[in-house]
Amino acid sequence: MARIDSDPLTGPVAAPSLIDAADATVDLTAAAAVGEAPTEILAQSMGEYLHIWWQRVRGGESGVLPVVLGLVIVGVAFQIANGHFLSPQNLVNIFEQSSIYILLAMAEIFALLLGEIDLSVGLVMGLGAVVVVELVQPSGSATCLLCPHGLGFPAWLAIGVTLLICAGVGLIQGSLVARLKMPSFIVTLGGWLILEGVALIVLNGVPVSLKNVTVPAQVQISNIFWGYFSPTISWILLAVVLVIVAAAWWFRDASRRRRGLVAPPPSFTAIKIASVAVAGAVVVGLCNVNRAHFGVIEGLPYIIVIVLAVLFVWTMLLQRTRFGRYVYAIGGNPEAARRAGVSLISIRTWCFVLASLTAGIAGVLFASWQQFLSTNIIKSSNAYVLLAVAAAVIGGTSLFGGRGKTLHGVLGGLIIGAIYNGLYLMGVSSEWVDILIAIVLLAAGTIDVLSRGGSRSRA
Amino acid sequence: MTGIQGDLKPGAPGETAAEVPQDVDLTAAAADAAAAAVPLEIVAQSLGEYLRGWWQKLKSGDSGLLPVLVAMVIVAGAFEILTPENAYLRPSNLVYIFGLSTVYMVLAMGEIVVLLLGELDLSIGAVALMGGTIAYKLVQQPSPNWPWWLAILTSLVCCGVIGALQGTLVARLRIPAFVVTLAGFLLFTGMLVVILGGADGSLSVSSADPNQSVFYNLVQGSIDPVVSWVILAVVVVGFGTMMWMRASGRRRSGLVAPPASLTAIKIGLMAVVGVAVLVICTVNRGGVFATIEGLPWVIPVVIVILGLWTVLLQRTRFGRYVYAIGGNPEAARRAGVNLAGIRTWCFVLCSATAGFAGILLGSFYYGQYSTNVGDPGQLVLYSVAASVIGGTSLFGGRGKPIHGVLGGLLIGGIAYGVSLMNLGSLSIPLEYILPGAVLLLAVLVDVLSRRGARTGSVIRV
Numbered sequence: 071m072a073r074i075d076s077d078p079l080t081g082p083v084a085a086p087s088l089i090d091a092a093d094a095t096v097d098l099t100a101a102a103a104v105g106e107a108p109t110e111i112l113a114q115s116m117g118e119y120l121h122i123w124w125q126r127v128r129g130g131e132s133g134v135l136p137v138v139l140g141l142v143i144v145g146v147a148f149q150i151a152n153g154h155f156l157s158p159q160n161l162v163n164i165f166e167q168s169s170i171y172i173l174l175a176m177a178e179i180f181a182l183l184l185g186e187i188d189l190s191v192g193l194v195m196g197l198g199a200v201v202v203v204e205l206v207q208p209s210g211s212a213t214c215l216l217c218p219h220g221l222g223f224p225a226w227l228a229i230g231v232t233l234l235i236c237a238g239v240g241l242i243q244g245s246l247v248a249r250l251k252m253p254s255f256i257v258t259l260g261g262w263l264i265l266e267g268v269a270l271i272v273l274n275g276v277p278v279s280l281k282n283v284t285v286p287a288q289v290q291i292s293n294i295f296w297g298y299f300s301p302t303i304s305w306i307l308l309a310v311v312l313v314i315v316a317a318a319w320w321f322r323d324a325s326r327r328r329r330g331l332v333a334p335p336p337s338f339t340a341i342k343i344a345s346v347a348v349a350g351a352v353v354v355g356l357c358n359v360n361r362a363h364f365g366v367i368e369g370l371p372y373i374i375v376i377v378l379a380v381l382f383v384w385t386m387l388l389q390r391t392r393f394g395r396y397v398y399a400i401g402g403n404p405e406a407a408r409r410a411g412v413s414l415i416s417i418r419t420w421c422f423v424l425a426s427l428t429a430g431i432a433g434v435l436f437a438s439w440q441q442f443l444s445t446n447i448i449k450s451s452n453a454y455v456l457l458a459v460a461a462a463v464i465g466g467t468s469l470f471g472g473r474g475k476t477l478h479g480v481l482g483g484l485i486i487g488a489i490y491n492g493l494y495l496m497g498v499s500s501e502w503v504d505i506l507i508a509i510v511l512l513a514a515g516t517i518d519v520l521s522r523g524g525s526r527s528r529a
Numbered sequence: 530m531t532g533i534q535g536d537l538k539p540g541a542p543g544e545t546a547a548e549v550p551q552d553v554d555l556t557a558a559a560a561d562a563a564a565a566a567v568p569l570e571i572v573a574q575s576l577g578e579y580l581r582g583w584w585q586k587l588k589s590g591d592s593g594l595l596p597v598l599v600a601m602v603i604v605a606g607a608f609e610i611l612t613p614e615n616a617y618l619r620p621s622n623l624v625y626i627f628g629l630s631t632v633y634m635v636l637a638m639g640e641i642v643v644l645l646l647g648e649l650d651l652s653i654g655a656v657a658l659m660g661g662t663i664a665y666k667l668v669q670q671p672s673p674n675w676p677w678w679l680a681i682l683t684s685l686v687c688c689g690v691i692g693a694l695q696g697t698l699v700a701r702l703r704i705p706a707f708v709v710t711l712a713g714f715l716l717f718t719g720m721l722v723v724i725l726g727g728a729d730g731s732l733s734v735s736s737a738d739p740n741q742s743v744f745y746n747l748v749q750g751s752i753d754p755v756v757s758w759v760i761l762a763v764v765v766v767g768f769g770t771m772m773w774m775r776a777s778g779r780r781r782s783g784l785v786a787p788p789a790s791l792t793a794i795k796i797g798l799m800a801v802v803g804v805a806v807l808v809i810c811t812v813n814r815g816g817v818f819a820t821i822e823g824l825p826w827v828i829p830v831v832i833v834i835l836g837l838w839t840v841l842l843q844r845t846r847f848g849r850y851v852y853a854i855g856g857n858p859e860a861a862r863r864a865g866v867n868l869a870g871i872r873t874w875c876f877v878l879c880s881a882t883a884g885f886a887g888i889l890l891g892s893f894y895y896g897q898y899s900t901n902v903g904d905p906g907q908l909v910l911y912s913v914a915a916s917v918i919g920g921t922s923l924f925g926g927r928g929k930p931i932h933g934v935l936g937g938l939l940i941g942g943i944a945y946g947v948s949l950m951n952l953g954s955l956s957i958p959l960e961y962i963l964p965g966a967v968l969l970l971a972v973l974v975d976v977l978s979r980r981g982a983r984t985g986s987v988i989r990v
Binding site for chain 2: 187246250251252253255256257259260261262263264266267268270271274275449452456459460463469470499500501502503504505507508509511512515516518519520
């Protein structure tokens, strides 16, 4: 089982015994814990912490370091090639363009953590986009085969129904994988093909758009991608989030220290809070620069908030709940997880449901971004599947299961978005973009294998 | 590993028995044990026994070609009834379906070599288009204007090198084949556009030029009817004699051999199928204004590839090693099989086969080559689907090249049948949905049948 939790001592067994037991027990438990716990958790001072972190990086557990370095290299290289690359306007642009890759990679990570693969995420996104747009066509105008008179749903209902449908697709695929033990690769390949057909049927050959400004639902859905908070509200939002995050971290660590539990040194907590504050201020500052060629577009785009919210929820689910621990357990060793009493079937099924649900969110964003959907969506969805897997692996998620975080999807998606954007700015044609991304993917796969000890792990 | 080699001779006294009398019983006992382990259809002495053995095998989950053949009959029957004017089974349509399916068949035969290992190649669609583009580029006039055979050879070598690169990454570094070939998919799709000279670049060959016409004729050309019949006769007589001589030779030297009646039936079946194909092909399919009749070149081409891969996989040591790795890599490694070498070669063969499929693809589109001849993603999907539908297992160790041919025909048959029906706006979606559904069904059968099967790799947790 991979190291899922930065503080494994909060696990169901260790924590109560430390609190309630007599002194003798405490010593024993503490001694046992010292032997097993990752050493950087036990660090008592900042210097010690950094020292241990460096040891870990050298030992092959580099975490997000390679991908962050990759982002820096990509940023510097493209900035040299085109001075516009790192401008505030373009950075916001890159994030917006990457949001689809990011969400799809986060979806893919649910399957990858299990050691499975979901090739259908791209087409689930395509289906979601088509469905949500069809649902908000006003009465009497839509041409969808299934709803010939137009449903004219309000935005929230359309989005809800879309996400339900996408989750349903995941439920079917997950059941086939988990119950019938069909290989996920082939189930989702079949799903890919079938969903192409289904999306075409829903679209019924007639392009649909969100550009009718007299329909409130269409305006609202368009705003998901294109809308933004005003600069003042952006700062207020940042302040509120920062206060909550800082308080949560500080009080958690303080209470752990008070109760004698293992906790990072206070200086480290303070640095963590400060760095988040700086990062947040930089992001909001960049977003508040006017990025319109004509007129004024400034403020935090909704899309950044949405991506961060999804990241937060999925990170909590995977790293702070029993469900998440089971997911990592299955990915690490399914047989061991089964013997430990984990229900492989339900966890696997749920992961596919969550993957498709996340892909459905990406679908709504995609519709909002494109605003106009024709049968071309099939072709772009096909490309997105591969890029989603690439983003997850580039971000640092292992293909062998059991290793990876939702955050990896964000970083990997940003790399892919940045490469696309940078090459586009340089006027490079799309085929060279594909070639470069292939090379990055290969490099990520190689790093994944080498960091796992390479050839010794498999016959 | 499937029971391909039937060299065991249960119940026959060995030479050792004559020299050391006290060992006779032991040897005989061992032979009896071997007889119990050897599938009945291999040791069968009469036709009835053989059929019984075959039925036992079927019941135990090794259904072989039966499901795909049944599916083909059902699909053909259904479309014949459903299509307007019952046009589906017209000779001209059948020949067209074969041409349409060719690329899937050849791609699937390449994919099967890798699937047998328990690996997967997602790049073959892109590699196929690369191969076709390279070959078409080399015969362009006025330059480089290479002879057709050199162009094909160069293209196959280029694709083989691609396969060697991917295979090395998979076999030596043990990066998952899925990732390597996914990267290959992106990489070669990009390079394809570069070679074609932009996304709207195109190449073409003319049927009038003697050098280029070879490419044009690969799928579009036909052999004269009279010559077709002569070829069929030569092939049937040649193969029939070979099969008969081998079987009787085995019987003479006391080895296990199929009953004589079975050999006769096989030869007869081969002749009947050959005659049926030729009768269909020699009907004029050109319509009123032109005469197009005779065996399309593509049929012997596919049969030659099928023959090559079948012999390689089922009659050579290399082939046995491939099945051994697919069945259990660790066991194969301990038995001394060079895993990295065999795996790399399988990727080389797969990519080279894909390259040839690309050349055929251009010919199917009347010698026009552009990025529109095939979507690399769809080609991969269809070729994997064709292999699995044909009966090749995704888990390695079970499959034959013939599965690719039958699976490819089934997929092409479905795609063409759907396009013949007047379904209006449903016809394009169904071209995606039907192969997907068939794929899922085929894998379901694969998964369920493996639970009772003797061969192939184990089921996962």
